Amino acid sequence: MDMIRTMAGIAALTLFSAKKLLLGKKTIISILVALFVAAVMGYAGAQDVEPLEDGTNLLDTLILFFFMPVTAMIFGSSLIRDEIDDRSITHVATAPLDRAFTYVGYYLPLSIAVAVSMVAVSTVGFLAFFGQHRMGSEELEVYLEFLGLVVIGSFVYSSLFLAISVLFKKPVFFGLFYAFIWEGFVGSLPGAIQKASVKHYLRSIGSGWVEHGDISGFDQASSVWGSAVLLLVLMVFLLVFGAFLFREKELV
Amino acid sequence: MGISPIEYRPWKGVRTAQKLRLYVIARSVVKHKLRSAGVIVLLVLGFFLVHTLSLLFIVLLPHEELEASDMNSYLGSGLFATFSMLLAAVVTSDLISEDLSNNSFVLYFSRALKIRDYLTGKAGGALFVMSLVCAFPPVLVATVSMATQTGSDYWGGAAVLGKTALVGLLVTVFFVPFGLMVSSFTKRKSYAAIGTFMSFFVLEIVAQVFSEFDRAWEVVSPIESLSFLFDWVYEGAAPYYVGEGALVGVVSAFIVIPAAVVYLRLVRQVVGR
């Protein structure tokens, strides 16, 4: 295997797909989400609130546990699947690049695009809310901690939804089911069952990092390090699984 | 050479009237939907989850007459509206998006067919499918309740039955225009389904967040606004924190604005832009 050619191929695909996600039609989604979050958080910020508590809760409710998984689902479900459906994947499938590495070439821009979008949206939301109140070191700390959770979540959810897009012909419906029914419902149930969701581990990490809002008082949290390791293992597993599926898949 | 020449013969049959074309479009939508495994599963699931339990309670529990409060609590629980929303997202997702993706507009509008007729046909088909879960079952439950009541006052029950028919009709109509609008914005039916579902969910979040500061914001939520509508129809008044004018405005906006948008969108599409 020619490593230089492989790295060049991954880089080419990463650049192309990142441009498609960040500068293409899907950018409209990110812009609309940013505007919406700015409007909601701006309105909330203008009310009589406890800034740190309510601001943190809003960031979590809107972005961490809603828009981030949904954006990863929309981007991830369509990145490879759209190219398979319209057969523009032909030029990638006939390139001298092992399909497992091709899969990595799709995963990297996906997770980067989701992370960048959500960081931008979070920043807009943070400024819209906290801009109407004091913005000191505590607020900045909340912001940075929150961004950390967003970045972790982006990479994990991206690996999940990309694998789903290779596994199923209609990944959007499975993605919807996972994001709303599984994460929304199962992830909120009391007891051990909620540990079967990415949301639980993000909340656990958040409970250790963030000192404000409902997330800090998450009483069913797993350990921070344990959660981080588990998410890392999950991400790697999904990457390897997705790459294997993609390699064995008959295309076009 | 080597191919038999195709012999054209003029057709002397009856040409159908303009309005029958709406029926043809609506009928094709209904046939297509009732052949779809996903739609059948949702219809059966909807009937079972939303209506069957209430039907069983009514049959098994003795009751003197059909009460408005009973129907209100059964239909206004949130499950009925949520399920209708999900069904609308699935039923309407491909109605226009599929025609966009395979350029069927050329087929439709090279005939003597107006855009409003095309939309009416599509909406008609979708409304019929929606009514299988949203309109007929509640009326059936109300009818069974009346049929199994122990009391002799059927007039009161008939009024509640009428209100139930109205509620069923409202719910049937409520989500379809929005679904059609989203379907007209994309060529992929899965994006249309997710867009419809997500839009309603986002409105739910807005209502959830904003209502912490002012309860009147609950009316932004499609599920809550339908619930308030049921209260108004069955109990005579919407909750005190919701203005009836605002409620009518929001409900009309959910129906009229998307209908106008989809019409304008198709006008643009058909003239080649």
Add this chain to the structure above:
Amino acid sequence: MTGEGSGPQSIIRTEALSKWYGEVIGLNNFNLDVRPGITGIVGPNGSGKSTLFKLVLGLIRHNAGTITVLGRKPWGNADLHSSIGFCPDYESLPVDSTGREYLALVGRLHAMQGAELSKRIDEIAKLVEMGRALDRKTGGYSKGMKQRMKIAGALLHDPELLILDEPLSGTDPLVRKDIIDLIKRLNRDHGHDVVVSSHVLFEIERMTHNVVLIYKGRAVASGDISDIRDLMDKHPHNIIVEGRGIAAMAKLLLDRDYVVSVAFNDSKDSVTVQVSRPDDFFDGLPTLIDEAQCSVTKMYSLDDNLEAIFRYLVGR
């Protein structure tokens, strides 16, 4: 159908190759040996041409038999793609990219970089006469432009072997001529081996005399096109003749030695003539019409098409 022994090495070789999609058979016990040069794969729609190409490119996996391309197995062998350029028969260009962006992606996927890549893109674009449209979005290209761009994508990395799946489909006669000339030049002047498919025999004839006929997933004949035509000429041709007074002409036809049989169709004004030497029949027709004092209003051959060739070859 499989060339053995001496001569240049096979580019593509299959033995008892089979591929099925559920209950649908794509290729059935397919044997093929493609040598260097231009080889035409000819078959009606649904005969298995595209299935063969997808197997050659390792896009799908075969169910039985063996296949080697340039001496290597194609499935799971991405390295092989550096030696193959593929132009599919379906639309495959990313619609939101310009032609230049598409070629840049293809080039970078083949580890081509920088100024050299830009120069190569301009060179290839000029070769396929797409220089001026390179910076337009591919979604706005005409069918002919899309075909040229796909060919450009196949040529960009200078592959040893070009696989062109129905490159002339949907193009106008001028574009068709340009593509045919390009294919011939690619082989003659630049040394590329080309495997090109079509369902139109005479289009392939303009590019090469070396053809493989494929029908319902099987290779029914391969070799020089004139040998295949000779096979046809030995097979009696059926010709329909219609007009007034045809019965008199039918009587005269029975005396001709190149006529195998004469049969009336639905009416006495239409006959089916089976001839062993169609050229002699057509040469002698004016004299026959004169002798019989008849008039011919319609005449056509039932066998002068690809379907007839395949039916004959399959039924042989």
